[in-house]
Amino acid sequence: MALFQRPPPLVVRDQHLPRQVPIEAYGDFGFRFEGMTHSGSLLCLPSGIHGWQVEQPAEIDSEALASILDQASAIDVLIIGTGRDIAPFPPALRAALREAGIGLEVMGTVPAIRTYNILLAEGRPVAAALIAIT
Template sequence: MKLQPDKFDVQSINGYGPGWVTIEGEKTHASLVISAQGERFEWNCTRFEELSPEHFAKLAELDAEVVIFGSGKRNRFPPVAWLKPLIAKRVGLETMDTAAACRTYNILAGEGRRVVAALLLEAD
């Protein structure tokens, strides 16, 4: 699906599909973290089963009020114990499939929120 906002002044997701996203015209097939504040880096996982507490601890280091976790092709929840660093910093976490996470990130980023999207990109 291609997304075409009127105009974004923040880093936005322009399109997504199975195993890929396009950010600011650059297509990637690797899981990544993106923030409305301009941060973008690989998230070093290709499957939900590869996630660990360290993946979520890294998210707590970012300046966010909410993290949108795109859990791949379907909605899956990380163990609550992994979220302790986010809870300690009072950062909210919303979990949804990656397609929904892309759409939600764009809406919140467009509203000027301090949002981070952690997107698990699973190949077919």
């Protein structure tokens, strides 16, 4: 018998936290921030923290990054957390972010959370796309 079971499929709602805050904890297929929990992946943007439908790095495409590109003028660097391990990032998407003036760092989700929290605490214009750890 498995100790932990995968939660039901993520249902993304229009609800979001309308400001950026540090990520307090992670695990069990989700995150905790501002005393709340969220099951599934997250986009941490200048407009706030939103649910993100991406579950695997291969699902990151231009549609998954649309919200980030829409807010490009408020983002200097995007931190992408690809789950347990680092994963390759498509060159075409790297180029689109670069063209929008957004720097990119791709790493596992755990170091991505630490990096995001540090840059946020420094007041840097940062965004994070964090795949929940399964």
